Amino acid sequence: MTDHDPVERSVRLTSPPGDVNDIHDFLAGLWAASPGVNDVDRISLETALVELAANVLRHADVDGTGLSCEVTIAVHGDQITVAMRDTGEPGDIALVGLEMPDLDAESGRGLALIDALVDHVEYGREGEHNVWRLVRRRRG
Amino acid sequence: MKITRHDREDGVVVLTLEGRLNMVSTGSLRETVHEVVEGGASRIAVDLSGVDFVDSSGLGALVSGLKTTRQAGGDLRIAGANEQVRLVLGLTNLERVLTPFATVEDAYDGS
Numbered sequence: 188m189t190d191h192d193p194v195e196r197s198v199r200l201t202s203p204p205g206d207v208n209d210i211h212d213f214l215a216g217l218w219a220a221s222p223g224v225n226d227v228d229r230i231s232l233e234t235a236l237v238e239l240a241a242n243v244l245r246h247a248d249v250d251g252t253g254l255s256c257e258v259t260i261a262v263h264g265d266q267i268t269v270a271m272r273d274t275g276e277p278g279d280i281a282l283v284g285l286e287m288p289d290l291d292a293e294s295g296r297g298l299a300l301i302d303a304l305v306d307h308v309e310y311g312r313e314g315e316h317n318v319w320r321l322v323r324r325r326r327g
Numbered sequence: 328m329k330i331t332r333h334d335r336e337d338g339v340v341v342l343t344l345e346g347r348l349n350m351v352s353t354g355s356l357r358e359t360v361h362e363v364v365e366g367g368a369s370r371i372a373v374d375l376s377g378v379d380f381v382d383s384s385g386l387g388a389l390v391s392g393l394k395t396t397r398q399a400g401g402d403l404r405i406a407g408a409n410e411q412v413r414l415v416l417g418l419t420n421l422e423r424v425l426t427p428f429a430t431v432e433d434a435y436d437g438s
Contacts (some may be wrong), residue, residue, distance in 0.1 A: 294384070304418070317426075
């Protein structure tokens with residue numbers, strides 16, 4: 188925890204040609220501007236956001252025409268919040284009772300990982316957009 | 328993601344990965360593991376010391392490699408995992424089947 192000023196950054200990802208590597212690059216800039224965020228918070232938030240973006244890119248682009256999403260992250264006081272809006276199809280998403288799949292499963296861990304990495308996950312529709320909100324309380 | 332293959336004298340194939348193991352790059356890891364097994368080797372050590380980040384699709388590719396090598400009578404073991412990789416292995420319980428070894432030498436030490 189530090190007394191640094193709040194930091195808020197946004198990025199728009201359009202896929203194709205954008206992919207999750209753009210999220211990593213975006214976060215590298217955010218962390219550089221927020222040196223007070225500790226390693227565990229940083230890697231937890233980064234993993235959660237990349238999982239979320241991957242999930243959207245993989246599942247929401249139903250017709251294969253691509254989609255765009257806008258991500259805003261705010262580091263403010265004792266929490267980090269992520270807001271993500273995408274133009275994809277509505278998801279059939281259950282955020283309750285998420286469990287890790289069996290050890291031999293090759294997929295299906297993304298949402299359960301997000302749930303384990305942040306303190307609050309919200310999903311809803313606003314007009315033609317899917318809207319996600321993640322909150323992680325800072326540990327350090 | 329860059330993958331470098333090294334065939335050791337003891338039959339273990341070391342795959343050294345560099346970069347991020349995510350939905351963009353998992354296909355090449357799956358292909359490489361299949362090539363190794365089709366070529367007759369089944370003991371693989373994956374060196375993750377040059378990997379910054381693994382997501383759930385990367386974990387899926389490692390699980391796939393584990394199943395492929397075990398079906399061929401071998402194993403897939405990982406080494407050099409950083410803090411992020413250890414975190415996701417722990418949260419997904421996969422550390423039970425993908426035990427992170429410190430180095431590739433440790434991964435097949437005497438077995």
